[in-house]
Amino acid sequence: MKRIIAFSALTALALVSAMTAQGPDITTWVKSFGGKPKLAVIDFRGAGSQDFMAAFNSTLFNDLKSSGLFELVPKGMLPLNNPQRPEDFRPVDGNGLALADWAKPAASASHLAFGYTAAAGGALALYGYLDDVRQQNPQSAQLFGKRYAGSLDNAGAIKVAHEYANDIITQFGGTGSLLGSRIYFVSNRGSAKGNWEIWVMDWDGNNAKQLTKLGALTSMPNISPDGTKLAFTTWAYGQPRIELISTTTGRRLNFYNQEASLNANVSFTPDGKQIYYSSTANESLPQIYVANADGGGFKRVSHRNAIEVEPKVNPKNPGQLLIVSGPGHQQIYSMTSEGLNVERVTNGEGEASNPSWHPDGQHFAFAWTRGYATGNFNIFVMDIGTKQYVQLTHSEGRNENPTWAPDGRHIVFTSNRSGRPQIYSMLADGTEVRQLTNQGDNKFPVWGVQ
Template structure:
């Protein structure tokens, strides 16, 4: 992770290069997202858990590696390398000697440790978080979990314990280790909706419609997935219940209906509909009733997304002025403002705190100018002088599209061809810690769950 001053040097170098070559209409700004709020990252050690019974070895290995990965992915820790950990594996507070963990080179401010035992078919995990600076009362957290003794249970328990630690140390923002990602997977001529854990584990198919289904968006309460699907009469909004395990009724409007988006209340949907002959942004309630139109302008209007903090604004993509650009309007359709100045911008996603949009942008798009399509983060409110500050967070990593914020606002999931195939990737919102989540190709349009 770069420090702010290092970043500033990079900025100076960047500006120097730019000024000596060509003066752009609008230079790229560096600004801080939630992932770089200037607070030093907490140095934390995750001890290998103590194996409490002979048959818990495999489950414990899964637990250890998932917990380590979750803390590493969180974006708020300086995680002690496994090779620096003390030999001891304390399984309980009585076995814990914080003085082994605080001196260099471990230098841990916090230690997570505990035990994993299989008892009569159950995996029992006891986990603690200790503050090494507080020798007298080091305990920050103590948790016990008991689940069926399966590999998936070990994985989910590790996610839950990691989220407890992240919530406690990360400024009260819940972790994302238990969140899900829905996405589109292509097999043959059809595209179905799939779902996986936030780290790429547990990839499984949701729909079996045998057609092209796109743009899955999971509801704020995590019980439903809205998406768009090609039927005999064109594209309709479909609704899948994760509780019932089947499609539930959603009215058919006629025309092409695309890209549903949930308000964070879970009570409203916005989507693109061409029932009047031109694609416009419409709003209905969560059951598809009370449809009313928000935009009215010739040309493509698609990919709406609500400001999840206020639900008072909608950002979307419009081709009303030529190439697609990011626009923003009040939730009643008034106050239309264009946010991007040039190029080809698509697929906006609004950060949970309401401050940022992330979207795919090809700033040099056009015939004969095959520029790169990358992920950008832009401030929603204009800065001094009325211009919007933005930062490019992917570079030379294939064609990137469909960024989606994590609920903690620290991560972005997106689709990219960087590996040669279309895959789902995640990264911190400042563009660091890029990780590929899928490997089998044909994976697109990820959407991060709300919790």
């Protein structure tokens, strides 16, 4: 796919700043996720595929909206006529078949997504285009045009809508793509009381599938950076133990657990070759250990007189760890991968937990009770350099376990704002909150690239 220049000055600024250590202040940084080209999206129609266009149009619109990259023009503001092919454009029209009709009020758009679908050879073909309607010339206005293929049913329509939306989002410079990314989580749906299993779903909440059938309490998953290995903690054998499975085959991978009352809280290094975890193998407090991905070659990292859990390796600097620890009530600490230079990162207020690195290695999301009663966590984001932070959720129940999407723009988290714990995604400025689960109780989401 050809890559075009980034069109949003705001987005470009956010990208540049994310790559430098001295970026904008944290509030500006999270607001940059609201960088807003004004995008008009027509209602696509189908020729022989019309029965599936409701699913297509809602999927396309939701993907584009939840990306947070655009201000979507309300459909009531759109001109009467829609172009379906580039050759439909005229120099002057007044009702939608001229580029200028989209740039002027009431639409006032900067960009237009248009096209159509048709049944072709028993399959569904989508012809999707993206134009910059501020341009005069239809040739130079077109950012891309592409043919997509799917099955001639709702599933095929949803598939091509995702792919087309992803291409549009990519045009606006997301650091990664959500297409094909999946969210791993734990759910008690269909399990005996007290038991939880690992599940996976598409990033928009569709296609939920059960991955483990251990018939036990199983929890706290984490995904390798390449999305091929899933690590979690299970009580299937009595004491909490670490287990790894392949996300492609579902098979259990070899992993050696040290003799300990507790081995838990796994996370992977950026190269996926090692894991950090919390263990009582020293027969004392839970402390941070590092081992190869098969559990061999384990080594104690820290020697501190406090509970240590949730080691998280900086994706851009494998020598830096964030952990959750004391003394006193739980806070987030930074240390080297050798367990040195221990420094408290959060300011000691309330209780802080669940650090999750942004792909830039400069920021992290976390859960914090600051300003609320004990146990009432909200999602915050902090700049590791300046220690500035910004609050993204505001006391809508308990909000915990934030983890970043591969695109660095979305956060998935658990909230009980509906009464029971469910999984939500939001844009990293706290907007575009979407509930992704509604069957049973669901928690501990992590976002994998596949």
